[in-house]
Amino acid sequence: MTNPSVDTHLLPADRSAEPLLAVDNLHVEFKTRQGLVRAVNGVSYSLSAGETLAVLGESGSGKSVTAQAIMGILDMPPARIPKGEVRFHGTDMLRLSEEARTQIRGQRIAMIFQDALSALNPVFTVGWQIAEMFRVHKGMSKKQGYAKAVELMERVRIPAAKQRVHDYPHQFSGGMRQRIMIAMSIALDPEVLIADEPTTALDVTVQAQIMELLAELQRESNMGLILITHDLGVVADVADKIAVMYGGRIVEHALVHDVYASPAHPYSKGLLESIPRVDLKGQDLYAIKGLPPNLLDMPTGCAFHPRCPYRRDNCVTDVPPLYEISGTRSSACHYFREVLDGTSG
Amino acid sequence: MSDTITQQPPKHARRVKAEKPASLWSDAWYDLRRNKVFLIGSVLALILILMAAFPSIFSHINAYDPATCDLKTARRGITGEHWFGTDNLGCDTYSRVIYGARVSILVGIITTVITTVVGGGMGLVAGFFGRWSDVLLSRVAEIFFAIPPILGALLILSVIGRDNAGIGTVVMALGVLYWPLLLRIMRAAVISAKNQDFVVAARALGASSGRIMIRHILPNAVAPVIVTATLNLGAFIAAEAGLSFLGVGVQSPTISWGLMISDARPWFLAQPEPLLFPALFLSITVLAFVMLGDAVRDALDPKLR
Amino acid sequence: MGRYALRRLLQAIPVLVGTTFFIFVIVYALPGDPIQALGGDRRMDPVIARALRDKFGLDDPLLVQYWHYLTGIFSGNFGTTFRGVEVSSIFAGKFQVTLQLALTALVMEAIIGVGLGLWSALRRGRWQDQFVLAVTLLLVSIPPLVMGFVLQLWLGVKFKLGTGIELVPVAGIGAGEKSYLLPGFVLATTSIAYLTRLTRTSLMETLRSDFIRTAVAKGMPRRRVLGRHALRNSLIPLVTYLGADLGALMGGAVITETIFNLPGIGLQLFQSVYLRENTVVVGIVTVLVLIYVVANLVVDLLYAVLDPRIRYE
Numbered sequence: 001m002t003n004p005s006v007d008t009h010l011l012p013a014d015r016s017a018e019p020l021l022a023v024d025n026l027h028v029e030f031k032t033r034q035g036l037v038r039a040v041n042g043v044s045y046s047l048s049a050g051e052t053l054a055v056l057g058e059s060g061s062g063k064s065v066t067a068q069a070i071m072g073i074l075d076m077p078p079a080r081i082p083k084g085e086v087r088f089h090g091t092d093m094l095r096l097s098e099e100a101r102t103q104i105r106g107q108r109i110a111m112i113f114q115d116a117l118s119a120l121n122p123v124f125t126v127g128w129q130i131a132e133m134f135r136v137h138k139g140m141s142k143k144q145g146y147a148k149a150v151e152l153m154e155r156v157r158i159p160a161a162k163q164r165v166h167d168y169p170h171q172f173s174g175g176m177r178q179r180i181m182i183a184m185s186i187a188l189d190p191e192v193l194i195a196d197e198p199t200t201a202l203d204v205t206v207q208a209q210i211m212e213l214l215a216e217l218q219r220e221s222n223m224g225l226i227l228i229t230h231d232l233g234v235v236a237d238v239a240d241k242i243a244v245m246y247g248g249r250i251v252e253h254a255l256v257h258d259v260y261a262s263p264a265h266p267y268s269k270g271l272l273e274s275i276p277r278v279d280l281k282g283q284d285l286y287a288i289k290g291l292p293p294n295l296l297d298m299p300t301g302c303a304f305h306p307r308c309p310y311r312r313d314n315c316v317t318d319v320p321p322l323y324e325i326s327g328t329r330s331s332a333c334h335y336f337r338e339v340l341d342g343t344s345g
Numbered sequence: 346m347s348d349t350i351t352q353q354p355p356k357h358a359r360r361v362k363a364e365k366p367a368s369l370w371s372d373a374w375y376d377l378r379r380n381k382v383f384l385i386g387s388v389l390a391l392i393l394i395l396m397a398a399f400p401s402i403f404s405h406i407n408a409y410d411p412a413t414c415d416l417k418t419a420r421r422g423i424t425g426e427h428w429f430g431t432d433n434l435g436c437d438t439y440s441r442v443i444y445g446a447r448v449s450i451l452v453g454i455i456t457t458v459i460t461t462v463v464g465g466g467m468g469l470v471a472g473f474f475g476r477w478s479d480v481l482l483s484r485v486a487e488i489f490f491a492i493p494p495i496l497g498a499l500l501i502l503s504v505i506g507r508d509n510a511g512i513g514t515v516v517m518a519l520g521v522l523y524w525p526l527l528l529r530i531m532r533a534a535v536i537s538a539k540n541q542d543f544v545v546a547a548r549a550l551g552a553s554s555g556r557i558m559i560r561h562i563l564p565n566a567v568a569p570v571i572v573t574a575t576l577n578l579g580a581f582i583a584a585e586a587g588l589s590f591l592g593v594g595v596q597s598p599t600i601s602w603g604l605m606i607s608d609a610r611p612w613f614l615a616q617p618e619p620l621l622f623p624a625l626f627l628s629i630t631v632l633a634f635v636m637l638g639d640a641v642r643d644a645l646d647p648k649l650r
Numbered sequence: 651m652g653r654y655a656l657r658r659l660l661q662a663i664p665v666l667v668g669t670t671f672f673i674f675v676i677v678y679a680l681p682g683d684p685i686q687a688l689g690g691d692r693r694m695d696p697v698i699a700r701a702l703r704d705k706f707g708l709d710d711p712l713l714v715q716y717w718h719y720l721t722g723i724f725s726g727n728f729g730t731t732f733r734g735v736e737v738s739s740i741f742a743g744k745f746q747v748t749l750q751l752a753l754t755a756l757v758m759e760a761i762i763g764v765g766l767g768l769w770s771a772l773r774r775g776r777w778q779d780q781f782v783l784a785v786t787l788l789l790v791s792i793p794p795l796v797m798g799f800v801l802q803l804w805l806g807v808k809f810k811l812g813t814g815i816e817l818v819p820v821a822g823i824g825a826g827e828k829s830y831l832l833p834g835f836v837l838a839t840t841s842i843a844y845l846t847r848l849t850r851t852s853l854m855e856t857l858r859s860d861f862i863r864t865a866v867a868k869g870m871p872r873r874r875v876l877g878r879h880a881l882r883n884s885l886i887p888l889v890t891y892l893g894a895d896l897g898a899l900m901g902g903a904v905i906t907e908t909i910f911n912l913p914g915i916g917l918q919l920f921q922s923v924y925l926r927e928n929t930v931v932v933g934i935v936t937v938l939v940l941i942y943v944v945a946n947l948v949v950d951l952l953y954a955v956l957d958p959r960i961r962y963e
Contacts, residue, residue, distance in 0.1 A: 106869025121864070488665055488672060591904065614807050621803075631792070
């Protein structure tokens with residue numbers, strides 16, 4: 001797990017018990033004109049090398065904000081991190097200087113964004129943008145950088161990479177652009193790759209190809225992968241663990257096959273049931289009733305209670321803690337046992 | 346970018362606004378009432394409009410009465426009797442400055458109304474009906490757009506001749522040159538409103554073109570037009586002064602700040618008051634309307650903040 | 651790129667024809683007889699009037715006259731005044747003055763406007779930003795007409811009398827390059843304000859874009875994120891504004907040149923308006939409008955060079 005290239009002066013406390021990356025009780029809030037938005041409320045998860053963690057949730061659930069806090073790319077202000085730690089090899093990155101974080105970003109923790117067209121700079125060629133990683137971080141010459149860029153573009157299987165290295169982002173198809181994005185992110189062999197909805201903007205067939213590519217790259221390099229998505233269908237084949245987020249909290253944390261077999265939170269259950277399934281063809285598709293919570297005016301108690309079929313009186317008043325069900329599994333539902341049993345409320 | 350919270354609450358708020366024009370306007374009004382720039386701007390503008398409508402409230406001397414000018418007291422500095430001094434004909438600069446507000450305000454407001462109605466109307470037609478009406482109107486607008494306003498106005502006014510010159514000709518010259526700007530802005534706003542879901546829905550439900558245009562598109566497209574119109578008002582006032590200064594705008598005996606500046610120019614280095622005071626009032630007037638325009642823009646288009 | 655350039659060039663043709671026709675129609679189709687005006691209050695000898703009418707083709711149909719005018723422009727011949735002076739000879743020497751004035755203004759605008767805009771965008775929401783915004787509000791509100799006279803009075807009289815130092819010349823072009831500093835600034839004030847605001851919004855908007863976040867996520871140092879990624883993108887609207895403004899500044903020079911007595915085509919225009927020399931007025935306005943249109947065209951082509959998204963359309 002420990003990487004030989006770890007700078008010891010940067011990360012002195014190499015506690016062997018520490019996972020590669022650990023988010024611990026993270027809180028993020030935003031000051032807006034309408035009021036204070038608590039986007040992330042005490043999220044914890046961890047990631048080991050070679051492991052894939054899927055973070056699942058609707059937009060507004062805080063899953064992307066958590067990722068941005070890990071990367072240190074939140075705009076502060078308006079964002080603020082009042083509490084929590086993000087430990088990388090045991091060192092809390094939130095306490096590092098901006099220079100130290102810049103050293104980690106891109107080189108050791110990299111990120112892929114949803115919409116590659118807007119995430120790539122429109123006025124530079126894709127080759128320039130990939131080569132920049134080598135030129136800035138490794139001090140390579142322009143020529144070396146471009147050679148590396150071509151190599152990487154071939155690695156993510158972009159046809160005619162040698163010619164296309166001088167093209168601009170808008171000249172590529174959506175899938176190819178996302179491959180460029182991936183090539184750029186894995187350029188310096190990061191230990192952690194965060195993919196924020198990497199396939200949402202793409203066609204279904206292209207989605208599968210991109211997921212396959214990500215899984216393959218991960219196997220080759222043994223990096224930890226955080227896969228942020230709202231699409232449970234994407235997760236099944238690639239993820240090891242799932243963290244389901246709702247209203248800025250993790251509501252269920254489990255191994256992926258456990259969730260698929262029997263979800264322990266009404267929200268995960270709802271998500272699972274709303275996936276179209278071949279074996280249930282012809283039946284009405286299930287949809288979770290109601291709307292995602294308003295972050296400015298969160299429901300009292302359990303944030304999910306207005307939409308929950310298992311709701312009881314105390315759900316409206318008591319915030320459920322993350323109950324530990326087993327060593328690998330927890331749920332933030334007062335009535336997780338009933339949910340597990342499948343007795344609908 | 347999928348759910349960055351920084352962007353999200355405003356995004357929701359804005360979406361709600363776009364769907365319900367009423368709340369855009371009440372939101373804007375709420376913002377405006379708390380905006381110091383808007384308050385200062387509107388107080389100044391109100392005073393100036395009052396001055397234009399009833400100059401006699403502000404000055405006991407009627408600047409249009411030649412009898413009040415006395416050559417014996419020509420080119421005096423500031424005195425208790427003549428707050429802003431007197432000009433080379435012995436006329437009271439203070440009362441002339443007060444009476445000069447009328448031309449500025451009239452030209453500003455009338456030109457704004459005309460360009461907004463004409464340009465906005467054509468923009469609505471071009472944007473809504475598209476096709477040949479759009480091609481025709483946009484091409485014509487492009488031609489007028491390609492003429493720098495001061496030059497175009499100078500040309501038009503110098504040809505019309507000084508004998509016919511007055512508020513009407515200045516308004517006409519500025520109007521001819523500025524309507525294309527309003528056309529462009531209205532056209533763009535209409536086209537973007539036209540493609541919004543609620544308009545598509547209204548059309549699908551069988552609403553008539555006229556109804557869609559007036560009830561659905563206009564209220565959603567009118568905000569940028571109002572912003573531009575307000576900002577233009579100040580520009581028109583400055584342009585009128587410039588044209589009158591160059592001798593093609595309003596003519597004596599009409600009192601205009603631009604004319605006063607032009608008249609005071611030969612003696613200006615020795616006795617600056619007759620030039621500086623109209624210049625000051627001109628700047629304050631432009632400032633007042635620019636402040637209003639700025640505040641309205643901030644209120645109606647929070648993105649630009 | 652080639653196709654885009656070609657399309658843009660083709661689009662410019664109707665605009666050029668339209669503007670020249672507009673200018674032409676205004677001058678020639680309006681009532682009033684220029685030959686009679688030439689004679690002033692005296693009645694002109696009908697024979698001479700006849701000869702002049704023939705010479706200037708005043709009785710030809712409107713479109714024929716327009717054709718003469720148009721072909722004249724493109725062969726550098728702007729006609730002669732009714733008094734017999736070649737219009738193009740009136741331009742000689744004056745054109746450079748106006749161009750130099752406009753260029754001085756443009757440079758000031760670029761330095762001050764872009765500088766202030768970047769500075770305030772990077773200090774968004776703080777007092778420096780508020781201060782810059784207030785300054786732009788004032789600059790927009792003070793017409794060159796006012797700014798020109800006030801600065802002339804303060805720098806030329808008050809400051810010089812008070813200290814004995816002449817910072818900058820306040821009239822004429824006797825002092826060479828230095829003479830253009832003050833008029834250039836006065837001409838530039840409004841544009842400085844607009845450019846400051848444009849730079850500010852443009853940079854702020856760019857800083858909000860996803861690709862800036864990508865650059866940060868790539869571990870690029872802040873200096874590089876701003877200097878390479880953000881600036882390159884926010885420059886595009888600024889360059890286009892500056893380019894288009896050169897034409898506008900030359901057109902707007904008439905007031906500034908009049909205030910500062912700069913012997914450029916603006917001052918000539920003012921004098922010709924005063925003397926009712928319509929041919930000269932038309933000639934000058936035509937040239938300035940053409941410059942304005944061409945400047946806009948060049949800017950559009952430049953835009954394609956700066957923004958690859960347009961280049962490959």
